[in-house]
Amino acid sequence: MSDLSFRSLADLARACKTLRPDDDITRRNIAALLGIAAPLDVGPEAALQPAGRDRHIRVADQGRAEVKAWEEPLPTTPGPSLRNAPMPEGREIPAVLTPDPTAWHIPDWLDRVLPLAKPPAVPIPPPLPDSLFRPEWTRAILSGSLSRPGYGGLDLDILAREVARRQPLLRLPRLPVPTLVHGVQILVDRGERMLPFAVDQTQLVEQIRTVAGRESVEVLFFDGFPGHGAGVGSRRLWRPYPEDSAPRRGAVVAVLTDLGAGAPVLWSRSGGSAEWLELAQRLGRLGSPLVVFMPYRPELAPADLRRAMTLLHWDRRTGAGDVRRALGRARHLQEAAHP
Amino acid sequence: MGYRPLFDPPPAVPAIASGPGDRRDGGVYAYTPQILLAVNVALATGRPLLVRGPSGGGKSSLARNAARVLGWRYYERVISSRAQAQDLLWEIDHLRRLQDAQLNLLRGGAGSYVQPGILWWAFDRASARHQAERSLGSDEPRPLDPNLGDDHPRAVVLLDEIDKADPDVPNNLLVPLGSLTFQVEEYGKVATTEELAPLVVITTNDERELPPAFLRRCVELVIEVPDLARLDEIGRLHLPQVPQRLRKRFAELILETLPGGAAPSPSIAEYLDTVKACHRLGVEPDTPGWADLIKVTVWKHGRTGKTAG
Numbered sequence: 001m002s003d004l005s006f007r008s009l010a011d012l013a014r015a016c017k018t019l020r021p022d023d024d025i026t027r028r029n030i031a032a033l034l035g036i037a038a039p040l041d042v043g044p045e046a047a048l049q050p051a052g053r054d055r056h057i058r059v060a061d062q063g064r065a066e067v068k069a070w071e072e073p074l075p076t077t078p079g080p081s082l083r084n085a086p087m088p089e090g091r092e093i094p095a096v097l098t099p100d101p102t103a104w105h106i107p108d109w110l111d112r113v114l115p116l117a118k119p120p121a122v123p124i125p126p127p128l129p130d131s132l133f134r135p136e137w138t139r140a141i142l143s144g145s146l147s148r149p150g151y152g153g154l155d156l157d158i159l160a161r162e163v164a165r166r167q168p169l170l171r172l173p174r175l176p177v178p179t180l181v182h183g184v185q186i187l188v189d190r191g192e193r194m195l196p197f198a199v200d201q202t203q204l205v206e207q208i209r210t211v212a213g214r215e216s217v218e219v220l221f222f223d224g225f226p227g228h229g230a231g232v233g234s235r236r237l238w239r240p241y242p243e244d245s246a247p248r249r250g251a252v253v254a255v256l257t258d259l260g261a262g263a264p265v266l267w268s269r270s271g272g273s274a275e276w277l278e279l280a281q282r283l284g285r286l287g288s289p290l291v292v293f294m295p296y297r298p299e300l301a302p303a304d305l306r307r308a309m310t311l312l313h314w315d316r317r318t319g320a321g322d323v324r325r326a327l328g329r330a331r332h333l334q335e336a337a338h339p
Numbered sequence: 340m341g342y343r344p345l346f347d348p349p350p351a352v353p354a355i356a357s358g359p360g361d362r363r364d365g366g367v368y369a370y371t372p373q374i375l376l377a378v379n380v381a382l383a384t385g386r387p388l389l390v391r392g393p394s395g396g397g398k399s400s401l402a403r404n405a406a407r408v409l410g411w412r413y414y415e416r417v418i419s420s421r422a423q424a425q426d427l428l429w430e431i432d433h434l435r436r437l438q439d440a441q442l443n444l445l446r447g448g449a450g451s452y453v454q455p456g457i458l459w460w461a462f463d464r465a466s467a468r469h470q471a472e473r474s475l476g477s478d479e480p481r482p483l484d485p486n487l488g489d490d491h492p493r494a495v496v497l498l499d500e501i502d503k504a505d506p507d508v509p510n511n512l513l514v515p516l517g518s519l520t521f522q523v524e525e526y527g528k529v530a531t532t533e534e535l536a537p538l539v540v541i542t543t544n545d546e547r548e549l550p551p552a553f554l555r556r557c558v559e560l561v562i563e564v565p566d567l568a569r570l571d572e573i574g575r576l577h578l579p580q581v582p583q584r585l586r587k588r589f590a591e592l593i594l595e596t597l598p599g600g601a602a603p604s605p606s607i608a609e610y611l612d613t614v615k616a617c618h619r620l621g622v623e624p625d626t627p628g629w630a631d632l633i634k635v636t637v638w639k640h641g642r643t644g645k646t647a648g
Contacts, residue, residue, distance in 0.1 A: 008555070011384040018383035019342040026342050026376070033380045033558050140502075140547040160433035164440055175421070319548035321506040 012036055131207070132200050132295060132314045142211045143180065144323040145291050145312055146252045150179030182250035183216035184208055185288070187241075189257035191224040197295050201256050204293065204314070208254065220245055226255070227275055242279070247288045255292045256314075261300040273302040280308045298326075345382045346375065348408040353579035367576045368397065368404035369569065377560035378405055378538075384558060387516050387539040392562030394544050395606025397573075399499050401562075402540035406488040406495035411538070412464070413488025414457040415497035418504045424511030427456045427498070429523050432474065450525035457485060458515055459523075461494040461539075462531040470526065494537040502543040509553040517556045567594055570610060577611055581618045588624050589614045592637060605637055613637055 011034050021027045031037040133141055152175035159173050186208060188201050209217045222230040222241065229238035230245055239245060247253050259276065280290045290309040294301065298311035305311070310326050312318060351367050378401075381388035390398040399415075406413035416427060436452045439445045446452075454474050455467035468484065488495065501509060515521040516539060520530035531537070541557065543549065565573065567590050574586035593605045593613075613636040622628040 011386060011558075014385075015380045015383040018345065019379055021342040023341070029373070029376055030342075030380050033377050033560065034384070034386075035554070035559060134548075136545045137547060157431075157433045160437040164433075164437050177421075319506075321548065321550070324506055 008034070009036070128203060129199060131203050132197075132316065133204075133207075133318060134316050137319055138207055139211055140320040141312075141318060141323050142208055143178070144320050145310065145327065146184050146208065146212060146254060147178035147180045148182055148250065148252060148289070150177045150181060152177030180212045180216065182252065183218070183248050184212045185218045185220065185247035185251050185253045187226050187230060187253060187255045187257070188219060188221045189224065189255070190221045191257075193224075193258050193260070193262035194256070194295075197256075200295070200314070204256060218247070218251075224260070225275055225279075227279055242282060242286070246286060247283070250287050253283055253288050253290050255290060257292060258294055258296055259292060259301045259305060259311075261294065261296045273304050276305055277308050280305075342376070342379070344375065344379050346378045346405065346409065348375075348404075351576050353576050366404075366407075368400060369573045369576055371569065374401065374560060374562070377558055381540075381558045382538060385519070385533060385536045387541050387557045389549075389554070389557035389559045390540060390542045390562060391545055391559065393564065393606055395608030396562045396564075397607055398542040398562055399497060402495055402497035402538075402542075403488075405538065405540070409491075409493070409495065409538070410489045411491045412461070412484075412486040412494035413497075414461055414485055414494060415487065415499060416457050417499045418501050418508070420503050420505065422504050422508060424508045424515075425456075427458045427512070428515060428521050428529075429456050429459055429470075429526070430454050431525075448525060453523060453526055457496060458521070458537075459529050460484060460486065461496045461537040462519065462521075462535075463529055464492075464494075466529060493535055496537050496539045498539065498541045500544060501541050502545060502547040502549065506547065506550070510550050513552060513556065565607060567591065570594070570607070573607055574611065574614055578614055578618070581614055585617060585624070586614055589617070592633060609636065 012031055015030050015034070016027065019030065021030060028037055131138060155173040155175045159169070162169055162173070186205055188205065190198075194201065205217075205219055220226070220230040220232060220241070222228065222238070223235065226241040229235070230241035231238035260272075283290050292298075292301075292309055292311045293314040294311055295314045298306060298313055301311055310329075312323060312326055348368075348370060351369060353367065377388060377390075380386075390401060392398055402415065403413060416422075430453070431449055432452045432454055436445070436449065450473075452474055453470060455470050459470075460467045464484070471484075486494070519533075519536055520528060522528055567587075570590035570593065571583075571587055574581070574590065575583070578586065589610060593610045613633065616622075616636060617629075617632060620628070620632070622632050
């Protein structure tokens with residue numbers, strides 16, 4: 001019922017009344033275009049011609065003549081049929097079922113199936129697992145969450161309104177233009193809780209580099225909480241953060257962590273809420289907002305953290321609208337905390 | 340079998356000449372039965388036609404060609420990240436109002452400075468023209484209807500790449516597109532009738548999700564990656580001067596691109612560019628220049644294929 005209620009049945013009725021489809025396949029495809037039903041899995045040219053036109057199925061690359069669609073009915077007997085063998089007279093034996101060889105039906109499409117391609121000379125690496133964000137939305141999510149307001153052109157509407165009201169212009173109104181020019185510092189949690197997401201972290205780092213520009217992205221690693229030490233290479237070389245590895249002024253700090261919300265592990269170095277809060281405040285004073293990409297629902301994070309930083313659910317269902325809401329909520333709460 | 344079409348273009352005639360860049364004039368279009376049905380359903384229901392599919396696949400040119408076939412007016416707007424829904428309906432020229440105020444030449448309230456957007460022109464040309472004239476000074480040239488198509492009471496509107504817009508934009512278009520009416524501050528109501536309703540074509544590359552409420556009000560067409568026969572047909576229509584063997588060779592080359600990689604599959608636009616470049620530069624298949632040419636036109640973005648160098 002949810003599918004049916006998703007689109008308007010009235011549209012379907014109107015389309016059918018106007019276009020007068022005279023077969024079920026066309027009706028089904030009209031419903032599919034309106035989101036009410038799944039399209040019928042038949043060759044599109046088999047049914048969707050306007051009335052009055054000759055209808056053909058073109059068989060590509062087979063050197064065959066065009067075949068009239070209605071001359072080739074779909075198989076009605078998918079497998080061998082069984083029929084009763086004649087009952088011997090005077091004996092009570094159960095019926096023996098024997099296959100009827102004339103009922104075997106090899107579908108016509110079978111001889112049009114092309115053989116599998118030969119494997120390439122150079123082996124192709126196995127595909128990466130699906131990213132946690134929907135691939136086609138990833139760019140919009142990352143550019144939306146990691147950009148900061150930049151200086152655009154003059155906002156002529158506001159300028160004209162203020163001048164018309166004879167208000168003094170204390171600052172020139174600018175159009176808000178989001179920009180990634182300030183760069184991004186990525187903090188990757190290599191703690192045990194995040195081990196299941198190690199490949200996803202690598203993928204997301206690459207995607208951020210693609211969106212923000214390789215030279216504008218700095219990557220540091222930490223275990224559980226960056227304040228205990230962060231850096232690159234061996235953990236022994238990690239240094240206190242942010243003292244020794246502060247982000248560039250204005251750069252957004254993207255943290256790939258679960259904030260301790262994942263399954264408990266034997267040994268965890270996750271920071272407590274107070275530590276994360278203090279870190280967010282310190283970065284805020286440096287002009288760098290904190291954006292956390294969590295593989296779990298942000299509701300699992302402590303409430304005070306949700307108020308202090310932007311938490312994004314690193315998940316397929318997250319879209320640009322969620323990013324906007326999360327950024328707006330964080331900004332609103334921060335303004336309320338520091339009016 | 341079939342249906343009674345409202346939109347039934349004649350068989351496409353190959354283009355006489357091909358221009359540079361993307362062909363947006365809608366001169367030729369290779370319709371499939373699915374595309375035809377989608378346009379017909381959009382016309383029958385009065386709903387916007389949302390066209391999904393990879394870039395360079397013929398989403399935008401569909402609207403222009405449909406306008407040509409129907410003989411309707413045609414308006415288009417490429418949506419940017421800064422576009423707002425109101426820009427498509429109307430705008431107030433604050434700067435002109437300020438200037439007039441400074442010169443003591445004010446022509447009335449803010450309503451005199453309202454300029455109609457493309458949906459206003461598409462919904463009700465007469466009131467849009469009246470408002471455009473009202474918003475212009477007497478010393479200025481006459482307003483130009485942004486119509487790019489024929490002169491007809493009805494119009495086709497293309498809202499291109501709506502996924503680039505702020506997530507609020509589709510939601511703010513729900514009422515104008517759903518009820519074919521909208522309210523203009525300082526003016527009043529702009530509305531159209533079912534008989535004069537425009538065909539609104541909206542394209543998306545799916546870079547952002549669209550709100551369910553918006554999707555609910557659209558007829559949705561997905562333009563799939565073409566097969567060999569369709570690519571060859573598109574090549575024949577757009578580049579009839581190119582020998583068929585060359586077009587087919589390139590079509591096969593495009594289709595052998597291995598799917599699943601990070602790089603997007605080659606588009607129809609790239610196919611046409613490649614064929615055009617090859618023909619104009621006189622590069623023949625399997626000559627020394629051939630491999631270099633396909634490297635810069637097809638095997639880019641890290642794409643791979645059987646013949647990739």
